[in-house]
Amino acid sequence: MPEKIVDAWGSSEVKIDAKLISQFGLKQFSQDELKHYKHYLFERGIIVAHRDFGLIDGRIKNKQKFLQVTGIAATGPLHLGHKVDVDLFVYLNSLGAKSYFVVSDIDAYTSRPSSSVPSMEAAKENAAADVADLLALGVEKSDIYVQSRKEPRYYEFAFELSKILTENEIKAIYGSLNPGKIAANLLQYADILHPQLKEFDGPMPSITGIGIEQDPHARAVRDIAHRLPYKFFSPSFIYFTHLPGLQQDKKMSKSEPDTAIFLGDSAKDIKRKINKAYSGGKDSVEEQRKYGANVEIDRAFAILNYHHPDTEFVNDVREKYSSGKMLSGELKQICTEFLTEMLAKHQEKVEKSKTTAEKIVYG
């Protein structure tokens, strides 16, 4: 009953282990695959499982065209958790993918509470800010679209999907038939599948990176792909673990700002949030020197692990911190400096991307 374990619309953290992976019918990456994909997201256990990655692997190794599709909902400012999705997208793009990055303005409005996204106008403002972040993170301008500015064939296709989806199917995934969520689904499934229409790139393997809590959607869209008359490939998926929230037992979330470092945070915000972040270090200097830290639960370490590009450096920090050679305060200092520099540079790029971003959203 995977639907009971995960909540596609919820905000609690899901622990991913070998048992969950096998229960979901996912596959772990082989040593060969991990060796081939030298990005730190693969090397550091952040990307943990897949469905049909072999199709994509074959395409990459034979230098054949393949698709990748990723999206974010335009519900507010992006945080470090989103950056993981974007970093993966930029990496797969560099491997030769024909890439689609959707910023979901319509479904952000139709599926979220009005307290979060009160109007389509608000969704578009969020979208413009998010697109500027994407551009600054290295997503190509021509790969980004918003749901409200697409070709008619895209919308026709989204509505077509309503003929294929059954009431029971939707109920099984959501437990409800809220019209706004049904509309969001039609759009999300269209986002993932429409690149395979002949009016776009035609049928071919596609890859999407998601968190495991999104797996009910992944399974639904893979099934739907075969029930359409278009000879689609079942989309492939890779699953990553979420960067944990700064506090205990919560994932980074737009709706709970103190759980996350946002890409627009100032040096002062960063310092304060990292200082307060949940630590795996011991309570006293003496104990820390003697027993070392539990890096697995340490939030400052997690940020380095998910975002610092230098794997040797991250391994060195892990060794020193877990053995007690490094104190929690020192680690937090390293993390704060790293983030401050990275985000200051990012924010400079965002400023330069704003005009392009507004063109993408408003035309």
Add this chain to the structure above:
Amino acid sequence: MPEKIVDAWGSSEVKIDAKLISQFGLKQFSQDELKHYKHYLFERGIIVAHRDFGLIDGRIKNKQKFLQVTGIAATGPLHLGHKVDVDLFVYLNSLGAKSYFVVSDIDAYTSRPSSSVPSMEAAKENAAADVADLLALGVEKSDIYVQSRKEPRYYEFAFELSKILTENEIKAIYGSLNPGKIAANLLQYADILHPQLKEFDGPMPSITGIGIEQDPHARAVRDIAHRLPYKFFSPSFIYFTHLPGLQQDKKMSKSEPDTAIFLGDSAKDIKRKINKAYSGGKDSVEEQRKYGANVEIDRAFAILNYHHPDTEFVNDVREKYSSGKMLSGELKQICTEFLTEMLAKHQEKVEKSKTTAEKIVYG
């Protein structure tokens, strides 16, 4: 409980009388209004009631702009029943309306059984044939659109409506939450309301002609208009009685071809169908001469009443037939000749409209 009386998706005939009109909260036309609108659809009791026609009446009399929106589902060939909607549309257009005629290809596919519309391709083929008929009936090329070829703002708006519609509302209208019917609704409500968006003509009174069995939709869309942040006018509606089917107790229906004269029927088809049509004449010549016919139930007479442009002629036939001066066979002969000539001319125009129609549907 109007929902129990009428079935927005059914095919049985609804009798409209003063009691039903008042039960639905509709208004009858005043003598003044009927005098002003000299079209035979008003004069012959075919248009029976309205909601807020006064708004439109005022605009017409003050030569102000107003909107009209009408549509047909692209489920197959058009019949004489559809021609009534189209004739009304052409008439209101001549009174100064900014007119929108939607040929619903997407919702025909998503809301009808696959046995009726098996694919979007089939829906588009139906649409192309229907558009050729519309052009031949005098609808202006620039007033026609298909749902699959619109501006992005139209689709965005259709999805926006999913945020406003509640599960309970949809259940109250349909008794079910079938995703394909929900999608059809979003599009239909967008069809009626989108002309009032600022990206189209902006807020102003609009008029739509419907059968009374569509009133649950009319009430829903009037209510929705006020729950959107766009300062829309509640759309006005006028209600016509349906041209009855050729057989007893059935309305003209695409899904039951023998109930209807199609606009593409040959002289031979017309002759056969009218000969078999349900008659209000008496069983023998003697009885007919003595008692006269019941014109109210006579299908050949109904066709003249709904379609013959010459009211004096129709009144003359009514008088002779109901008094027994005219026999059923003579009436059927008149009706057959009228239809044969009218449809032969129509079919010639359809031939000339086909290229334009395909451009409208396929671009």
